[in-house]
Amino acid sequence: MLSGGLDSAVALFWARAEGYALLPLSIEFTGRPARELEAAGAVTRAAGAGPLEKMPLPFVRLAHELPSYKAPKRPVPYGYIPLRNLLFYTLAAYHADANGARYVVGGQLLEDAQDFPDASQKYFGEMNGLIARSTDGWSPSGPPEVKLPLSGLKKEDVVRMGVKLGVPFELTWSCWLDGEEPCGTCASCKDRREAFEKAGVSDTAAPPTRA
Numbered sequence: 001m002l003s004g005g006l007d008s009a010v011a012l013f014w015a016r017a018e019g020y021a022l023l024p025l026s027i028e029f030t031g032r033p034a035r036e037l038e039a040a041g042a043v044t045r046a047a048g049a050g051p052l053e054k055m056p057l058p059f060v061r062l063a064h065e066l067p068s069y070k071a072p073k074r075p076v077p078y079g080y081i082p083l084r085n086l087l088f089y090t091l092a093a094y095h096a097d098a099n100g101a102r103y104v105v106g107g108q109l110l111e112d113a114q115d116f117p118d119a120s121q122k123y124f125g126e127m128n129g130l131i132a133r134s135t136d137g138w139s140p141s142g143p144p145e146v147k148l149p150l151s152g153l154k155k156e157d158v159v160r161m162g163v164k165l166g167v168p169f170e171l172t173w174s175c176w177l178d179g180e181e182p183c184g185t186c187a188s189c190k191d192r193r194e195a196f197e198k199a200g201v202s203d204t205a206a207p208p209t210r211a
Contacts, residue, residue, distance in 0.1 A: 001092050002026050002052065004039030006192060007107035007150060009172045010158050012047055013165040014149045015105045022049035025095055027088050029060040029081065039173035046168045055091060060084075077115050078176060078187055085118040086127070089146055093131045096144035103147045110154055121151050155195035163201055170204040 002008045002024045015022060024047075026040045037054070044052040063069045063080045081087075085108075092104045112119035124146050135143040150158050162169060174192040175182035182189050196203040 001088065001104060001106045002040045002044065003107070004036040004041075004043060004172060005107070005174050005188075006162070006169065006172045006195075007109055007155070007158055008040075009043045009107075009167050009169070010162040010165065011105050011107040011149055012043060012049070013162065013167045015103075016047050016049070017165055020103070020105075022047065023095070023099055023101055024049050024052045025092055026052055026054050027091065028054055028056045028058075029062075030058055031062040031065060033173065033176060033178045035173045035175070035178050039171055042171040043168065046171055053095065055095070057087070057091075060087065080116065083118070084116075085123070089124075089127060090131075093134075093144045093146070097135055097139055100139060100141045101144060102141050104144050105147050105149065107150055108148050109150050109158060110152055121148070124148060124151075155191060156198035159195050159199035159201050163199075 002012055003026065012022065012024065024040070024044045026037060028037060041052050044050045060081060062078070063072075063076050063082055064078065066082070069076060069082075089104060089106065092106075096102070096104050108119050108124070113121070113123075117123075128145050131145070132143040150161075153161070159169075173182070174188045175184075176186045176188050177183045182192075184193070192203065
């Protein structure tokens with residue numbers, strides 16, 4: 001599962017270091033920055049993997065674009081999509097099963113579970129149970145299983161892991177906006193900047209500091 005952002009890139013290089021054959025998959029939805037998809041392709045090539053499989057879901061939109069979220073009961077994170085991980089990982093599990101892949105690797109972090117209801121280790125444990133009951137074991141490789149190598153880590157720890165794995169951070173894209181360079185002001189850009197600062201690592205893809 002490759003978005004083109006920092007976390008999924010580290011998860012990809014982790015899987016490569018573990019010796020897995022890689023089948024990168026990127027899911028396209030309405031409102032996703034085009035630069036992010038470009039980054040997914042660049043990271044795939046850098047990992048010596050691919051080709052990158054692209055799965056378009058034009059009917060899926062960010063929550064703030066949906067009629068029922070025009071007046072939410074509480075603030076909704078910008079990148080929130082209702083049932084996102086249920087949709088995305090179910091499709092990824094189908095893709096894995098169809099290609100005889102044993103695992104679906106994702107880049108969810110420890111902090112994600114604080115903001116999103118479908119990002120906890122408990123949630124994915126339940127999802128693995130559903131996936132196992134949904135395939136009936138016909139595939140010789142067995143039912144696909146979701147693996148989350150970063151789920152116990154904070155973002156700064158992921159940066160440190162990425163350095164050890166040789167992840168080309170300069171190819172990744174974390175910004176929610178398209179442009180020549182990241183905006184530096186959206187929540188995703190701020191989270192990335194803070195993670196690199198805490199890790200004591202220079203981010204070669206960072207935009208100039210703005211007032």
